[in-house]
Amino acid sequence: MSGFEPENRVRPLTPREENAKSNVVIAYVFMLLGIFTGIFWLIGAIWAMVKVNEARGTLFEDHYANIISTFWWGIFLSVIGVILAFFFIGYILLFGVWVWSIFRMVKGIARATSNQSYRVMFNPF
DSSP states (O other): OOSOSOOOOOOOOOHHHHHHHHHHHHHHHHHHHHHHHSHHHHHHHHHHHHHGGGGTTSTTHHHHHHHHHHHHHHHHHHHHHHHGGGSTHHHHHHHHHHHHHHHHHHHHHHHHHTTOOSSOOOOOO
């Protein structure tokens, strides 16, 4: 080895971080199921809101913020979409919220299962 290769060793997660990871994956799965069933969307958001304090200061804390903000923005934009459904633009908005929510949930679950935070921290050094 020349010494210029990046170090790929990853530190093991603490039990607290493992618990936070498990809970965030459960919330993501509920939210994904909620895209199709509705009630699980609410269950996933409530799960994340209840468990967020257990994840404070861990690598997975921002995943909870992602779930909660996706829930509230999804509700807000869906209500606007339903109101605007009398015009065609409401259906476009509802479809956009649906796609946006799926993207955020899939990205979140992929990053959580890879032991990464939701938001990429840029560090050039």
